Amino acid sequence: MRTMPQTSSSGQPLTGVGQGARTRAEQLAAALDERIRARRLAPGDPVGTLESLRAETGLAYATVSEAVRLLRDRGVLEIRPGRGGGLFVADRGPVVRLRHTLLSVAEEPGTVADAIELRDHLEALIDVGAARHRTADDVTDLRRLLGELRAAPDWDAFMRANWALHERIAAISPNAMARAVYTGTLGHLGAASPHLSDDGGTGDGTAAAGYRAGRYQVHADLVEAIAAGDEAAVRAAVARHNTTT
Known part of the structure; x- marks a missing residue:
């Protein structure tokens, strides 16, 4: 990994990188x-x-x-x-304030379950919107991120790739308010994911590998349905996604 340069290409220093206890x-x-x-x-x-x-x-x-x-x-x-x-x-308007509201409750008890329930309710809205408005560039990005999901070397990397794929799908949807709520839940779930075990919570490595393979296929089906603009196939993939989370 190369060392962080002291100045950007525009000449503005990127100070503070590489120092202190922060990631x-x-x-x-x-x-x-x-x-x-x-x-x-x-x-x-x-x-x-x-x-x-x-x-x-x-x-x-x-x-x-x-x-x-x-x-x-x-x-x-x-x-x-x-x-x-x-x-x-960003324009710090009502959508940003909504996201901040979601982040402010991140430490309350039960919020992981709440975030999953909320995300599941929004999944079809977000994904159907993506199927209606996707471009060729969008599809290229989704397939690239899907490849990163398949190549993830461990559980944490798999979950990070999962969130990245869903965030990119959400970015296609034209419903800004739904995007704000949806990505807010992903942010909370993404922060919680490192606490999961490397076996994906299944108890052994063999079961985890099978679980990850099944989850990958659900996401592959979802991406291809979005790419095809097939709303019925999107809804079917979402149903499988939500019942096997």
Whole structure:
């Protein structure tokens, strides 16, 4: 892994990365937030892309993605998919306030179960919306993320790839309010996932491998249904997804 450069391609330092006890993702998020404030970027101004930040910093794709997710959840960044998309300074409007409300209850008892129930109710709305509005670039991204899900070396990596795939599907849906609630639940579930055992909670490695294979196939079916714009197939995949979580 290359060392984080001292300045960005625009000449604005990414300070604080590589120092202190925070994770690399937290350090990068803080540095990006500082850059946005130092340059006085306005809502809608471009910040870059995941690939440009990865190339600039030399950090792993998962680290850059986590830093971007942290800033999105804090209402700093907006992720726009597809051609001409990327990372933009967020407009801190009612959708951001809604996401902050979801994050504020993250530590209350029972919120993992609550988040799963809420996500399951929104899954069909989000995924059917994606099937109606997907572009060729969207489909390419979904299949790439699906490949990362299949190649995940362990349970934690599998879950991170799972959340990344669902976040990308949600980004296609035009319903901004549903996206905010849905991705808010994913953020909470993603934060909880490292507490799961490497066997996926099944008790042994063999069972875990079978469980992961089954979960991968459900997601593969969902992606292909979205790619085909087949709403009936999307709903069938969602039903399987929600009953085997």
